[in-house]
Amino acid sequence: MKYVDEFRDPQKAKALLREIQTLTTQFGKTASQPLKVMEVCGGHTHSIFKYGLEEILPDTIELIHGPGCPVCVMPRGRLDDAIAIADYPNVILTTFGDAMRVPGSQKSLLQAKAVGADIRMVxxxxxxxxxxxxxxxxxxVFFGLGFETTAPSTALTILQADAEGLQNFSMFCNHVLVIPALQALLDNPDLQLDAFIGPGHVSMVIGTEPYHFIAQQYQKPLVVSGFEPLDILQSLWMxxxxxIQGRCEVENQYDRIVKPEGNSVALNAMNTVFEVRQKFEWRGLGDIPNSGFKIRPKYAQFDAEVKFTLPNxxxxxxxxxxCGEILKGVMKPWQCKVFGTACTPENPIGTCMVSSEGACAAYYKYGRLSKVAKTAVGIN
Known part of the structure; x- marks a missing residue:
């Protein structure tokens, strides 16, 4: 297929849904004991809600929303650190738009900007x-965050700054790694999963090879998926x-973009500029060993954590x-007691309601009315 419309073809979707329904019946799954599949990436969560996939899938499949939204996993303490940097004299703090409204312990970057800090969206x-x-x-100072998807562009920017000899540029590094987060989830006894829909964007960079431990060590299938409706449905079918065939493998549905070995240019840039932290705090998941990047000493002149004293x-x-329970996949957005009342996209209490990739924001925009309707007639 060549064009986006082909990946949204309703007839092909109906055919895949019939196949999925047949296969879940053969596999012996029921509504009371459904097949539990986690989509790791927030982009997949957004697509699932936007196109109503959760509504049309058989109730023998339960989609679990994972921690793959980069803004959502940012802890409050790191936001406080970013605001502390912005409060220094003669500092311009820059960041992506989604990060502007993430609440710290006292205020968000947007609120800090409103009271005088020079904070700019880029x-x-x-x-x-x-x-x-x-x-x-x-x-x-660039407030860098995100998974391996955005880390290469940050690394290449630091290399460019070094080549040009810029003295007034640095980066507050909050890039995180998907593999340690998946391992932390798999080691969580409260979360029972049958399989994973693997992240498409991250996999463009790291490839499919790093996921093999999930199939080999934990005996869970993983299919790396694209983001269109037919991509996700085909991944579930795979x-x-x-x-059903008794296999447990890593497969690549998104092979039009993702290669097993990943993107060598992006990987080389990351490995040149970054090294792995001993641990990094994730919202909802706590400290995860070896799960974040920091800037190598060779490029310390571009490291905001070296240049500035932070609350830390x-x-x-x-x-x-x-949000923590939602990010871990043990709670649905609508089960949060403040969802859609005290916590809305206009006034978010937690990060899952901030980013468009957050499960709460996606469900608030696309899915909450259908859930209210189902609840009214006694369907959970």
Whole structure:
């Protein structure tokens, strides 16, 4: 298939749904004991809600929403650190738009901007580099966050800054790694999963090879998927084929983009600039060993954690917010007691309601009315 419309063909979707229904029946799954499949990536969560896939799938399949939203896993303490940087004199802090409304312990970056901090939204870390060139009397700091998807662009920006000899540019590094997070989930006794829909964007960079431990060590199938409706449905069909045939493998549905070995240019840039932290705090998941990047000493002149003194505190989540349980996959968005009432996209209490890839925001936008309707007639 060549065009987007082909990946949204309703007739092909109906055919796949019939196949999925037949396979779940053969596999012996029921509504009371459904097949539990986690989609790791927030982009998949968004697509699932946007196209109503959860509504049309048989009730013998339960989709579990994972921690693959980069904004959602950012802990409050790291947001406080970013705000502390922005409060320094002569500092311009730049970041992506989604990060602007993530609540810290006292305020968000957007609220800090409203009371006078110079915080600017950018579309690329290279935009921050240009701001540094345009403002030589200011210290420009890019608040870098995201999985391996966005880390290469940050790494390449630091290499560019080094090549140009810029003295007034640095980066507050909060890039995280997907594989340690998956291992932490698999080691969680409260979460029972049958299979994974693997992240498409991250896999463009790291490839499919790093996931093999999931199939080999934990005996869980994983299919790396694209983001269109037919991509996700086909990935579920591939998972069911594996389970029925007694296989447990890593398969690549998104092979039009993802290669087993990943992207060598992106991997080389990351490995040149970054090294792995001993641990990094994830919202809802706590400290996970070897799960985040930091800037190598060779590039310390571009490391905001070296340039600035930061609070560096762990801050507990808001008492009413249950984002942690949602990120771990043990709770659905609508089960949170503040979902859609005290916590909305306009006034988010937790991170899952901020990013468009967050499960709460996606469900609030696309799915909450259907859930209310189902609840009214006694369907859970």
């Amino acid at each position: 579309y690329s870390p290279l935009d921050s580099l240009q701001i540094a060139k345009d403002n030589p009397d200011k210290e420009v 998972i069911l084929q594996q389970l 505190r762990q801050v507990a989540d808001h008492k009413a917010c249950q």
